[in-house]
Amino acid sequence: MTDQPTTPPPGHNPYFQHPVPQGPPPSGPPTMTQPLPVRRPRRAGLTATVVATAVVVGGLAGVGGAAVYSSLDGEGSSGSSASASPSTSQVVDTPDTPAPDGSVEQVAAAVLPSVVKINVSGTEGSGSGSGIILSSDGEILTNNHVAEVAGQNGSMSVDFNDGTSAKATIVGTDPLTDTAVIKAEGVSGLQPATIGKSSDLRVGQSVVAIGSPFGLDSTVTSGIVSALDRPVDVGSDGQGNTTTYPAIQTDAAINPGNSGGALVDLDGKVVGINASIRTAGSTQGEAGSIGLGFAIPMDEVMPVIQQMINGETPTHxxxxxxxxxxxxxxxxxxxxxxxxxxxxxxxxxxxxxxxxxxxxxxxxxxxxxxxxxxxxxxxxxxxxxxxxxxxxxxxxxxxxxxxxxxxxxxxxx
Structure with a gap:
């Protein structure tokens, strides 16, 4: 969520030495696994070009598909002996039925009010990420690489699911676990998320990711737990401390801007914090989802989060x-x-x-x-x-x- 990352070459983690938990910083190029960058505003001309291209490609695909279907169906051919009777679309009543228990729809309805979009601006730029509401009076969990964009003199605001917004300030940050707690100002009656146990997760279990990819707030994607305890190294600080955690790997679509958002099970409990992706390269500097997303497991970081809420310096x-x-x-x-x-x-x-x-x-x-x-x-x-x-x-x-x-x-x- 800092400046646009440069996609490193493929391959395994090149770091030779890793402090566990002390020592000099590792050397070598960054890994391909990286924190999700902030979704930063683009110039209007570039955005328009991208959108126009998408529309053209979609239109070509639609025309091609219709042409193939008509050919197979025999419409317009010289061998047709009779004209088919015209038909019109029917309007039917679709009852508003409750979502089934354990469905993605039910999970989305329950958790969306507890996930926010975070807008950050600092000396190095601006962008957006996501966050998870921890308390009714505005304590919100997010990634450190989201909050650090604001720095000491930047600004931060939170957009809630109901369309309201509020200014926010940093309560505490922990680069080693890539977590941070911020506080929305002047709010009450928020819906805190329910925190689950990441240790209960199993490979193949269905999960749902909720956040604001590319600034698109209240976005819901679904997938499975692809792997557990995946060592993910997203870099180190100036003192040689590495940000490495035993991640939950998922194929639920996670993109820049999802950082700090919730990974939840089908009971609607938050089991992870969406934090990083594996990239396959991008010509525009921001790679999208390739089905390799990583979330920080809640069990490991809850003690650190509580320390930050209490105003303490996190320990490891x-x-x-x-x-x-x-x-x-x-x-x-x-x-x-x-x-x-x-x-x-x-x-x-x-x-x-x-x-x-x-x-x-x-x-x-x-x-x-x-x-x-x-x-x-x-x-x-x-x-x-x-x-x-x-x-x-x-x-x-x-x-x-x-x-x-x-x-x-x-x-x-």
């Missing part, structure tokens, strides 16, 4: 090590995991006996396939949680239990 769990993909370090080995590159001083990993060169393959029952996988998995825990780390050392599998550190006293995580 950490091992206190820097790692790299194990498979990329030794061409003779096919072992997948996160190879320890550095051990932080006085870190919980160091105290537990982990050493440089160890390859972490599991955290509890979560299989670790690389550096991003480890970072995303640790981000799903909270400081003080106890975990069992499985690792390889000199070809031998070892395990150790440790208590995760907090980044409360450090800028690194």
């Amino acid at each position: 769990a950490r091992l206190g090590i820097s790692v790299a993909d194990a498979s990329g370090q030794d061409t003779t080995s096919t072992t997948e995991g996160a190879r320890v590159e550095e051990i932080g001083s006085d870190s919980t990993a160091g105290k537990a006996g982990l050493d440089k060169g160890d390859v972490i393959t599991k955290i509890d029952d979560h299989v670790i396939t690389g550096a991003d996988s480890l970072v995303a998995t640790i981000r799903a825990y909270r400081p003080g949680d106890q975990v069992t780390v499985t690792y390889l050392r000199d070809g031998q599998t070892k395990t150790v239990s440790l208590t995760l550190d907090s980044d409360a006293s450090s800028s690194s995580s």
Whole structure:
């Protein structure tokens, strides 16, 4: 949601080292998985050209389809022996029946009042994103990359589903989980969303995405959960802290402007925050949906969200090590995991006996396939949680239990 992203080349995540949760920033080109950019206003001439092109293409498709149908139907051919009797369209009464339980229609009716469009403007530009109402008096959840466009001196407003709008201010932001809380001013009686448990999701389960793609507020799309716990790395800040999370992957159409909107189950409960997409390139700088969208799972970020609401600085769990993909370090080995590159001083990993060169393959029952996988998995825990780390050392599998550190006293995580 910052300036228009430049689509990077295809391929796996090129970052060599990833802080988990401290260390120098990774180097190399950005990944293809990226936060959804703000839908920024285009020049009128370009917009008109795009619309006109769409209309022309649609018209050609319609004429072609009609021509084929007429040919097959035999209308207008010399072999026709009689004229068909003319007919006219019928007007019928369509009763307004209630939407079936668990239908997309029912979910949309229930959740649309709890999702908003967010308009942001700052020194680097302007655009729009989406948000989820958390309280009746205006607390709204969104992505950090939506809120940060406003910066310190920018402006922000919220458009509600009923057509009203209000100014908004930032309550708190957390770049590491790409979440933020804002507050709409002078409002009451809003309909808060119902928060569900993302841990209850199953692959293949139907979900609905609600937001404002390309500025089109109150847009509803549907699909399924394509995968769970997908490590998604959307970049890092100046201190080397990566924004990596164990994402919900979905084929529900998600586009620029959907950022911060709701991913809900068919009970109408919010299970994720739509945040990023996989791009296949775009000649206009803003790629559209290719069926690979990613949402931040609610279970992992609710503690962070509550900290921001309470006016606290968000904290995150950490091992206190820097790692790299194990498979990329030794061409003779096919072992997948996160190879320890550095051990932080006085870190919980160091105290537990982990050493440089160890390859972490599991955290509890979560299989670790690389550096991003480890970072995303640790981000799903909270400081003080106890975990069992499985690792390889000199070809031998070892395990150790440790208590995760907090980044409360450090800028690194």
